[in-house]
Amino acid sequence: xxxxxxxxxxxxxxxxxxxxxxxxxxxxxxxxxxxxxxxxxxxxxxxxxxxxxxxxxxxxxxxxxxxxxxxxxxxxxxxxxxxxxxxxxxxxxxxxxxxxxxxxxxxxxxxxxxxxxxxxxxxxxxxxxxxxxxxxxxxxxxxxxxxxxxxxxxxxxxxxxxxxxxxxxxxxxxxxxxxxxxxxxxxxxxxxxxxxxxxxxxxxxxxxxxxxxxxxxxxxxxxxxxxxxxxxxxxxxxxxxxxxxxxxxxxxxxxxxxxxxxxxxxxxxxxxxxxxxxxxxxxxxxxxxxxxxxxxxxxxxxxxxxxxxxxxxxxxxxxxxxxxxxxxxxxx
Numbered sequence: 276x277x278x279x280x281x282x283x284x285x286x287x288x289x290x291x292x293x294x295x296x297x298x299x300x301x302x303x304x305x306x307x308x309x310x311x312x313x314x315x316x317x318x319x320x321x322x323x324x325x326x327x328x329x330x331x332x333x334x335x336x337x338x339x340x341x342x343x344x345x346x347x348x349x350x351x352x353x354x355x356x357x358x359x360x361x362x363x364x365x366x367x368x369x370x371x372x373x374x375x376x377x378x379x380x381x382x383x384x385x386x387x388x389x390x391x392x393x394x395x396x397x398x399x400x401x402x403x404x405x406x407x408x409x410x411x412x413x414x415x416x417x418x419x420x421x422x423x424x425x426x427x428x429x430x431x432x433x434x435x436x437x438x439x440x441x442x443x444x445x446x447x448x449x450x451x452x453x454x455x456x457x458x459x460x461x462x463x464x465x466x467x468x469x470x471x472x473x474x475x476x477x478x479x480x481x482x483x484x485x486x487x488x489x490x491x492x493x494x495x496x497x498x499x500x501x502x503x504x505x506x507x508x509x510x511x512x513x514x515x516x517x518x519x520x521x522x523x524x525x526x527x528x529x530x531x532x533x534x535x536x537x538x539x540x541x542x543x544x545x546x547x548x549x550x551x552x553x554x555x556x557x558x559x560x561x562x563x564x565x566x567x568x569x570x571x572x573x574x575x576x577x578x579x580x581x582x583x584x585x586x587x588x589x590x591x592x593x594x595x596x597x598x599x600x601x602x603x604x605x606x607x
Contacts, residue, residue, distance in 0.1 A: 276331055279500065279507060281458050282430055286328035288315035290349050293406050294552075294564075295467075298349050298503045300325060302332055305430025310340045312449075312458055313503055316410035317352035317554055325353060337362040342427075343418070344460035345446040346370040348377075348407040350503065358416045365427075366418040375415045383408060389473065393569045394540035394594045404562035421447055422559075425537060434458070437492075441485025442469045444478050455498025457511070461487060464502050466515050468521055472570030473577055482522060482578040486607045489515045502516025519607050526575055526604040530584060533599040545572040579604070 282304045283449035287297040301312040306444045315321035339592040376382035377426040402408040423438035439462040449458040471485050492514045498510035532547040545568045554560045579585040584601040
């Protein structure tokens with residue numbers, strides 16, 4: 276348990292069988308309200324550690340309000356505990372609809388369709404390979420919509436609700452200008468990089484949107500970033516510049532592995548580029564990591580389409596194919 280800023284407490288909640296290892300749960304205490312940011316997986320170990328952290332702070336669930344920064348199961352999985360206790364639950368409209376879509380199956384059917392577009396049929400991936408499916412919320416929940424531009428006041432913290440589109444379509448963050456504290460959830464991480472994936476063609480160039488989010492954050496007087504994974508960030512602009520550079524390098528790597536006048540599927544390119552994972556080849560990649568890798572590859576290809584570096588076609592089976600038309604990226 277750490278007091279990471281005045282009246283902001285953080286403790287770890289384990290994410291079993293996930294390379295993310297744990298989330299940093301944050302509790303902000305004020306005179307008139309106490310707010311928990313994100314919950315952890317719907318998993319017995321995660322639940323026990325979350326409840327133990329709250330108990331150490333002397334907080335009963337019924338006296339909490341809960342903010343879900345985005346839809347992923349490591350942030351929303353245990354929301355039923357707070358729903359049943361009658362707590363106020365806050366979330367963006369977009370990600371709230373996606374989170375409840377997990378329960379109805381709509382979210383997972385969409386993911387199946389995307390994996391087919393990527394050419395991953397031969398990898399025989401299904402939802403049971405996805406930790407987000409295994410540890411998702413157990414039931415739908417109502418929430419109070421948070422809209423970027425609103426204020427969210429907790430004690431001395433006069434948070435601005437920020438639109439942090441990128442990691443998810445409706446990701447939100449919270450910035451208090453007086454203290455310089457940003458609760459960034461999964462938008463800025465260190466030393467790992469946030470997964471930026473493809474959400475469908477209705478969400479135009481999510482990688483570009485993510486980098487624009489970083490550039491907007493770099494204009495703010497941020498002193499410290501409180502992320503949901505790994506370490507607290509005390510060099511905000513330096514770290515965000517590193518993340519932008521990472522994506523420039525990744526985009527160029529994709530172009531470099533593509534030969535002229537040859538077409539590639541998302542799977543082809545995912546298997547050809549480098550990943551920071553202990554696997555000698557694509558064939559021995561864990562299936563859950565293939566899901567994340569292919570989605571991230573597609574997000575980069577989608578940006579390369581929008582910057583006129585590759586073209587895209589679809590074959591009779593509905594699989595996407597890409598051809599390089601420029602040797603160099605247009606850097607962010």
